[in-house]
Amino acid sequence: MKIIVDDLNGEEIFNLLNEHLKDMYAVSPAESVHALDIDELKHPNITFWSIWENEKLAGCGAIKELSNTEAEIKSMRTSAEFRRRGVASTMLSHIVGEASKRNYQTLYLETGPVDYFRPAVELYKRFGFEECGPFADYELDPFSLFMKKDLQ
Numbered sequence: 001m002k003i004i005v006d007d008l009n010g011e012e013i014f015n016l017l018n019e020h021l022k023d024m025y026a027v028s029p030a031e032s033v034h035a036l037d038i039d040e041l042k043h044p045n046i047t048f049w050s051i052w053e054n055e056k057l058a059g060c061g062a063i064k065e066l067s068n069t070e071a072e073i074k075s076m077r078t079s080a081e082f083r084r085r086g087v088a089s090t091m092l093s094h095i096v097g098e099a100s101k102r103n104y105q106t107l108y109l110e111t112g113p114v115d116y117f118r119p120a121v122e123l124y125k126r127f128g129f130e131e132c133g134p135f136a137d138y139e140l141d142p143f144s145l146f147m148k149k150d151l152q
Helices: 010-027 088-100 117-128
Strands: 002-005 044-054 055-065 070-078 106-111 130-132 145-150
Touching: 002 088, 010 055, 010 070, 010 117, 044 088, 055 088, 070 088, 088 106, 088 117, 106 117, 117 145
Parallel strands: 070 106
Antiparallel strands: 002 044, 044 055, 055 070, 106 145, 130 145
């Protein structure tokens, strides 16, 4: 599999991110959905990657710089046909490695507490993420689960 910095202009990534947003709104109330759309993901403080197997999009993920020492994982998603094949682990490993290279001290994420998100939460825990309180501009929300990983 090959991971590339993605410019978010391809049809495949457009479709995957729209599917992601649709699913987030299906399992969470609108006010509790914190997934970013394509325009928001193009902000200069966000680096977005896609992961490919041959010519097929396998998944994506991004890192949003919160400060010189903190970042947040955004838009982790695996294409349906690639689930349970290590795509999310590969992308998460890449993001954690990139965060370390950038000398971030803490890497955060927000996900959901319901069963739909259980595989993601288990993956994050395997990578050393622990539950924490809200960070950045987030507020306590029964539909949000906050996690962090200390990198230094």
